Amino acid sequence: MSLESIVHVCLAGLSTGMFIWLVASGLTLIFGVLGVLNFAHGSFYMLGAYCCLSALKIMGGNFWIGLLIGPLFVCAAGFIIERFFLRYVYHLALPYQLLLTFAFVLVFDDLVRILWGGGSLGSPSVPGLSGSVDIFGRYFPTYNLFIIIVGPLVALGLWVLIEKTWYGRVIRAASTEREMASAIGVRVPALFTSVFVFGTWLGAMGGALAVPYVGLLTPGMGEAIIIDAFVVAVIGGLGSLKGAFLGALIIGLVSSFGTRFMPAFDMFLTFILMAAVLLLRPQGFFGKAS
Amino acid sequence: MNRHLNAFIAGLALAIMILIGLFGSRFVIYLTSRVMILSIFAMGYNVLFGRTGLLSFGHAAFYAAGAYGLGLYSLHVSSHPLAGILAGIVCACLLSVLIGFFCVRHTEIYFAMLTLAFGMMVFSLIWNMRSITGGDDGLVGIMRAPIALGLVAIPIIKPQAYYFLILLLLIVSIVLIYRIHHSPFGLVLAGIRENERRVAFAGVSLKNYRLGAFVISGTFAGLAGALAALLESHAEPFSAHWSHSAAPILVTLIGGLQTFSGPIVGSVVFIVLRETIERFTHNWMLWFGLILLVIIMGFRGGIVGILSRWRK
Numbered sequence: 001m002s003l004e005s006i007v008h009v010c011l012a013g014l015s016t017g018m019f020i021w022l023v024a025s026g027l028t029l030i031f032g033v034l035g036v037l038n039f040a041h042g043s044f045y046m047l048g049a050y051c052c053l054s055a056l057k058i059m060g061g062n063f064w065i066g067l068l069i070g071p072l073f074v075c076a077a078g079f080i081i082e083r084f085f086l087r088y089v090y091h092l093a094l095p096y097q098l099l100l101t102f103a104f105v106l107v108f109d110d111l112v113r114i115l116w117g118g119g120s121l122g123s124p125s126v127p128g129l130s131g132s133v134d135i136f137g138r139y140f141p142t143y144n145l146f147i148i149i150v151g152p153l154v155a156l157g158l159w160v161l162i163e164k165t166w167y168g169r170v171i172r173a174a175s176t177e178r179e180m181a182s183a184i185g186v187r188v189p190a191l192f193t194s195v196f197v198f199g200t201w202l203g204a205m206g207g208a209l210a211v212p213y214v215g216l217l218t219p220g221m222g223e224a225i226i227i228d229a230f231v232v233a234v235i236g237g238l239g240s241l242k243g244a245f246l247g248a249l250i251i252g253l254v255s256s257f258g259t260r261f262m263p264a265f266d267m268f269l270t271f272i273l274m275a276a277v278l279l280l281r282p283q284g285f286f287g288k289a290s
Numbered sequence: 291m292n293r294h295l296n297a298f299i300a301g302l303a304l305a306i307m308i309l310i311g312l313f314g315s316r317f318v319i320y321l322t323s324r325v326m327i328l329s330i331f332a333m334g335y336n337v338l339f340g341r342t343g344l345l346s347f348g349h350a351a352f353y354a355a356g357a358y359g360l361g362l363y364s365l366h367v368s369s370h371p372l373a374g375i376l377a378g379i380v381c382a383c384l385l386s387v388l389i390g391f392f393c394v395r396h397t398e399i400y401f402a403m404l405t406l407a408f409g410m411m412v413f414s415l416i417w418n419m420r421s422i423t424g425g426d427d428g429l430v431g432i433m434r435a436p437i438a439l440g441l442v443a444i445p446i447i448k449p450q451a452y453y454f455l456i457l458l459l460l461i462v463s464i465v466l467i468y469r470i471h472h473s474p475f476g477l478v479l480a481g482i483r484e485n486e487r488r489v490a491f492a493g494v495s496l497k498n499y500r501l502g503a504f505v506i507s508g509t510f511a512g513l514a515g516a517l518a519a520l521l522e523s524h525a526e527p528f529s530a531h532w533s534h535s536a537a538p539i540l541v542t543l544i545g546g547l548q549t550f551s552g553p554i555v556g557s558v559v560f561i562v563l564r565e566t567i568e569r570f571t572h573n574w575m576l577w578f579g580l581i582l583l584v585i586i587m588g589f590r591g592g593i594v595g596i597l598s599r600w601r602k
Contacts, residue, residue, distance in 0.1 A: 106579030
């Protein structure tokens with residue numbers, strides 16, 4: 001196998017990985033702070049994509065406007081879920097929390113079918129990034145290159161937010177010691193709502209950015225990505241953003257090399273990796289040992 | 291008094307089931323068959339979920355193991371239905387021993403994620419090993435041959451006759467699971483759910499008991515899968531998908547977690563409700579999601595929970 005094709009398989013893996021990272025980042029943030037594994041996160045991704053498409057159609061067809069406006073509608077949905085539903089199940093056992101978010105998956109899947117129809121929708125071209133670039137004599141879509149750059153930027157932004165700002169300090173305080181944070185005057189319920197809405201926005205942005213990448217939007221797109229995001233979140237260590245970023249890179253590369261060399265077993269490979277990490281190092285690469 | 295009432299309800303339910311089998315229309319018989327199969331799946335699952343307190347997202351894999359075990363046996367070895375069902379159960383049992391051996395090392399969310407990973411591994415194998423499993427087509431043309439018992443052979447090709455076979459196996463399953471729940475083994479499982487540390491200090495091996503519950507629930511899932519494959523004469527790959535593992539969870543939750551009859555009541559409600567909603571709208575998932583929300587937010591005891599509270 002030649003160097004060029006290795007480079008191209010790597011690039012494809014990186015762009016896949018960065019997409020999963022965009023979804024897994026919000027999932028991981030919500031799990032790390034609120035302790036809830038959110039099945040509905042895939043639905044936020046799907047809603048983000050559909051809202052972006054509708055917003056850009058209404059606003060005159062510019063993708064960047066859709067990207068800015070679309071995810072805001074999804075944030076409203078996220079706010080309602082946390083404020084009026086999730087807040088009341090934090091004290092319950094794990095199955096209830098998971099199933100509550102699962103109920104929203106069912107609701108949103110059908111809502112998308114009602115609002116946008118059950119068929120697939122085509123997607124627009126992106127002004128400025130529609131062509132492809134020549135890398136070692138083969139063409140690679142410019143947009144995918146753009147995603148490979150956006151992923152690390154989001155990671156950097158999250159790192160600065162969590163480690164360097166006042167808001168991040170409060171988040172870290174509330175996630176390690178909820179009662180103590182509350183005792184020194186942090187309004188924990190409001191903080192949780194804001195973190196959930198921010199996580200929702202991350203998932204919806206992932207979906208909006210995926211609009212030109214996936215080409216066709218279908219009502220089942222959220223369920224496919226949420227499992228990938230779970231795999232990534234588990235491999236990195238549940239709740240660890242650094243781990244999720246690396247996990248996404250690993251899964252992206254494994255699946256693109258898997259598709260290239262053993263197409264029959266690429267899905268099997270990701271899940272065996274997930275099981276192996278859970279068995280040998282359940283806290284993941286970067287999770288804290290409990 | 292309570293005991294007599296329960297016996298009365300069970301007898302009444304049995305009488306209704308027999309009447310449905312004798313006089314029901316083709317559609318009602320088919321629907322009731324599906325309710326019974328889902329009941330077996332959910333009751334077995336509840337040994338792990340409601341009784342031991344472990345949430346698995348991988349039980350669809352055992353259901354599919356039962357379906358494919360029966361399908362492969364009847365297509366390649368012999369079409370005897372009972373032998374086929376047995377083959378399906380054995381497949382599911384072996385697979386759940388193998389997967390359970392790894393999964394019971396964790397609890398809570400890590401257990402759920404491990405079962406998800408193993409379940410999806412099984413799904414990807416079924417999906418990709420086209421030459422054996424038929425890939426996305428699944429196994430087609432599974433026949434309901436007559437049950438040969440030495441001198442006599444009982445034909446089950448008619449839905450009505452097959453209905454009674456399922457009913458018989460459902461009753462056997464209910465009795466078995468009832469015995470399991472009320473055995474010392476079942477009481478230890480409930481103890482693990484309530485306080486695993488105390489049970490461990492009493493000298494009980496948590497892992498072995500969890501594995502026991504896991505294998506029991508996986509085996510019943512296999513029985514349900516085998517019966518479903520015979521009913522539909524088809525084993526399909528999406529029966530192994532994680533989203534199918536959600537079915538017994540939802541059913542148990544509707545009927546009532548930690549109640550014995552919850553999974554059965556939930557199965558009836560689940561299938562009847564789904565058929566009714568689908569008459570009016572294609573969007574049954576939306577309504578189902580809303581019902582689920584109401585149950586989780588306000589009625590966590592499920593239907594059986596509400597009824598028994600009301601009876602007091």
